[in-house]
Amino acid sequence: MQRVALGLSYRGSAYQGWQSQPGGATVQDRVEAALAKFADLELRTICAGRTDTGVHALNQVLHFDTRVERDPSSWVRGTNRYLPRDIAVQWCRKVEDGFHARYVARGRRYVYVLLESPVRPALETGLAGWVFRPLDGDAMRNAAAVLIGEHDFSAFRSAECQAASPVKTMRRIEIHRCGAYWRFEFDASAFLHHMVRNLMGCLVAVGQGARTPQWLTEVLAARDRRLAAPTFAAQGLYFVGPYYDAALGLPESTPAFDWLPRPDECR
Known part of the structure; x- marks a missing residue:
């Protein structure tokens, strides 16, 4: 075999x-x-x-x-x-x-692409999320900072999640604006069911001013899904893929990586 x-x-x-x-x-x-x-x-x-x-x-x-x-x-x-x-x-x-x-796999990465526009998307339908209210990037980055490290992410776990443990290590969250689009990048040891979409709902609530960055600290500590924001839309979510020990020699990118907004081209 x-x-x-x-x-x-x-x-x-x-x-x-x-x-x-x-x-x-x-x-x-x-x-x-x-x-x-x-x-x-x-x-x-x-x-x-x-x-x-x-x-x-x-x-x-x-x-x-x-x-x-x-x-x-x-x-x-x-x-x-x-x-x-x-x-x-x-x-x-x-x-x-x-x-x-x-x-x-040593870890996994997701990217969420979000359009900020008073008008809904057309060409990007199904390929990007959408908000019509302006977002505050600094507020979202401050909120995201509390998620870095090893935590119990029960507050961002769906009821259908089958993971043995809610404890995961978030290694990196980066948030960039690329013209009318926002790129949210998540890098963790592993993710729970709906975890990224639930985090996105919370970060957008902070970005729109409905919640403060400190609120996310309280939600994380409470470990109660009912206290977090609703699950965000799936359309803008991309599983970038896993990464492995370099000795295995497996590709960590594909041509599709260049299709998404690139962090080095954003602000």
Whole structure:
């Protein structure tokens, strides 16, 4: 048996998240169907991070085991032949048996793209969140600073979350304005179900002046989901992907990275 890792980009608008469900309307269902057609047998995949309905991915990493012998470029081209236009394999690597897309990841990153405009988006529909009230970047950065470090993030955890522990380490949150758009970047050891969207709801409440930055400290300490802001829209959320030990040699980016607003081009 050979273990194979793939990097995947997708637009999540048409799918009910990553994880396979009855009816087959998920990214995992589409990917496994395409792999089965290419390899002529069923293959089960394990991903680095399960995305929700409507959430996109730039470099989702998955692995599977197979006895089928193909070179890496064939896995990319052959699988893409059977995938819909909004899902594409970006790279393939053969990995050691001990590799696990989820468990050996050192961390994960998400980006949220938010349009600030008095008029709703059109071209960006499904690809960016939207607020019509002005946002205060400094207030949001001050609020985000209290989230850095190891914390119990129960206040930002959905009721459906299956994680064994709510304790995660937030390594970095960066907030930049890029013209009419805001880029929120989250880097953590792992994330709870709906955690980024719940954090976004709180940061936007602070940015719009409905709450103070100190309020987020109180919400975090209370560990009570009822005290936090409502879950923010999924449309602007991108799973940037996991990152691993450099010795594994797995790509940490795809061409789609250059499509999003870049931090070095923002303020």
